[in-house]
């Protein structure tokens with residue numbers, strides 16, 4: 001029997017939504033790429049790994065609720081001007097995100113006049129999203145920031161004083177440079193693991209540190225910072241460590257760093273070797289080697305930390321770091337607890353700031369905002385923070401989504417040191433809350449084939465809403481934010497759309513990374529929110545693939561759990577409801593997994609849109625390994641079971657998929673077609689056809705699996721790509 005497949009671009013399908021027929025993925029990809037460099041202020045209030053761009057979800061939500069006959073121009077005027085979905089539909093729709101993360105879906109849904117339900121396993125992410133959308137009078141926040149400054153400044157600034165080498169006055173420590181050291185396995189001497197001598201540049205002046213004469217030297221404007229010979233003592237400056245191996249400066253022995261660490265039986269210690277200062281009296285800025293007073297200051301910090309109240313307040317950091325793909329490298333270095341990831345000044349200053357926040361006479365809502373700023377600086381104030389001298393800036397320790405111990409690290413002035421300091425984070429929170437009340441879009445226009453930024457437009461709608469975490473209160477609120485596993489959570493509401501960005505297979509271990517924030521937040525929040533009581537963030541229910549824990553979290557458990565969540569909430573989806581899932585495809589295997597989860601849980605795929613949200617791309621080549629594209633997968637619930645008498649034949653599907661992909665690609669009319677785009681279009685068409693007949697798709701007398709379908713799509717994409725060139 002011939003297989004009936006619904007037409008791809010049919011103009012009149014009753015009830016069809018725009019996202020099933022059209023999506024502006026070309027323009028949007030370019031917008032997302034730019035937005036990722038400068039997120040909207042609400043998303044800058046606190047980082048969350050692999051955050052999505054707001055404009056992507058704004059476009060998805062709009063296209064999910066607009067009917068399919070809305071022309072592109074109208075779509076864009078609603079995108080920029082603002083639209084209320086209640087006006088479009090005649091009622092206020094509910095959007096559910098079962099993997100809420102840092103809240104992009106929730107924030108954008110509220111802006112568009114929807115009600116939102118977000119479910120998130122991780123307490124840190126839950127807290128971030130809650131604080132993004134909870135209303136807060138700006139005046140109250142500004143007053144609280146002033147109060148905090150007057151409480152804390154005098155107490156913490158003395159820990160960042162250093163003598164100005166130019167005038168002898170008191171200067172501010174901007175940052176300190178530390179090096180880790182191991183004991184040489186041959187001669188027993190300390191080996192500082194320097195990989196280079198570069199410090200940094202200020203204006204056209206550069207500084208280096210010579211580990212032979214223990215001096216800081218200035219290099220000229222034209223010179224690079226990786227000098228080979230010390231301008232002071234003339235010593236040749238070979239790297240002591242290449243990251244994995246060291247060469248002992250005393251005896252010349254070469255050995256593995258990890259071998260030396262194992263022989264020591266403890267984590268490597270570290271020593272401060274240079275300070276970047278800024279002097280208020282003489283205006284001098286530069287670098288110096290630490291003097292006796294600088295070292296005494298560190299001794300003072302250690303003493304303070306031994307005080308009973310301090311020790312007690314930092315107890316929650318003394319919990320073990322759990323083994324996983326994210327942490328196995330630092331565990332191999334002998335680090336055991338979170339406490340060991342901070343130096344004494346960092347511990348002390350962070351503890352002082354946190355205590356001041358908890359004691360400030362302000363409302364709980366505002367206190368939590370201050371706490372959010374505090375939490376945001378943790379990833380910049382620990383001993384894993386690299387100093388990137390080439391870019392002249394610090395990086396967050398999580399810029400690579402892993403715990404790593406750099407051999408040299410930067411210690412910031414956590415109070416007033418620019419990027420990563422508290423004053424900076426408080427300002428980001430203040431701006432974020434201002435944005436929530438008056439959100440804007442950056443407006444781009446297509447001019448001679450290029451997207452040009454032409455300014456901002458303020459949209460109607462606000463990101464702020466009445467928030468509850470009690471499901472029975474949702475009727476009286478705008479947003480229900482539940483901190484729980486989506487494998488467990490139950491909601492008794494019918495929803496109009498499920499829009500979500502599920503965990504990306506094996507890219508990020510959210511639980512492990514967020515523990516670094518969690519151990520600092522726990523004591524302060526556990527009284528009000530029971531999900532902050534356990535010593536770590538929950539990870540048993542986390543849907544992720546962890547190559548270091550294959551018996552707990554492998555590809556199969558990922559598919560099983562993701563399908564369970566989708567099946568669970570498909571029961572909440574209205575008959576005409578839409579599911580939209582974003583996905584990052586790094587490997588074909590990951591594609592097959594997510595698609596399998598969708599068909600198993602009873603969804604029929606209606607469209608798959610490629611969004612090139614990363615800059616790097618390779619023309620027309622089969623780059624199956626590269627993560628260049630996001631895919632937006634649009635599906636509906638299957639309302640009637642497939643007719644078992646209709647057997648779809650893979651060969652016949654193949655023809656349909658090919659012709660429809662070409663048709664669609666022509667319609668999309670992009671000149672800049674690359675293999676990943678073609679593949680996404682092809683696999684999307686393959687999935688449409690396959691999911692419509694699932695599980696009755698046969699190939700050579702056998703039922704065809706999703707893996708085979710993805711393989712077939714790759715071959716078809718090759719064919720199409722060849723035709724296009």
Ligand SMILES: C[S@@+](CC[C@H](N)C(=O)[O-])C[C@H]1O[C@@H](n2cnc3c(N)ncnc32)[C@H](O)[C@@H]1O
Pocket residue numbers: 048050051052053098099100101102103104105119120121122125484485486487501502503504510511541542543544
């Ligand atoms: C890709 S992230 C979502 C990011 C979000 N779109 C954003 O812009 O920040 C996926 C989220 O799923 C969460 N997650 C993983 N397993 C979960 C589960 N069983 N239940 C609820 N959330 C879970 C992770 O903690 C993570 O925050």
Ligand SMILES: [Zn+2]
Pocket residue numbers: 184185186187188189248249250251252253
């Ligand atoms: Zn030696």
Ligand SMILES: [Zn+2]
Pocket residue numbers: 210211212213214215230231232233234235
């Ligand atoms: Zn020297």
Ligand SMILES: [Zn+2]
Pocket residue numbers: 164165166167168169171279280281282283284
């Ligand atoms: Zn000075």
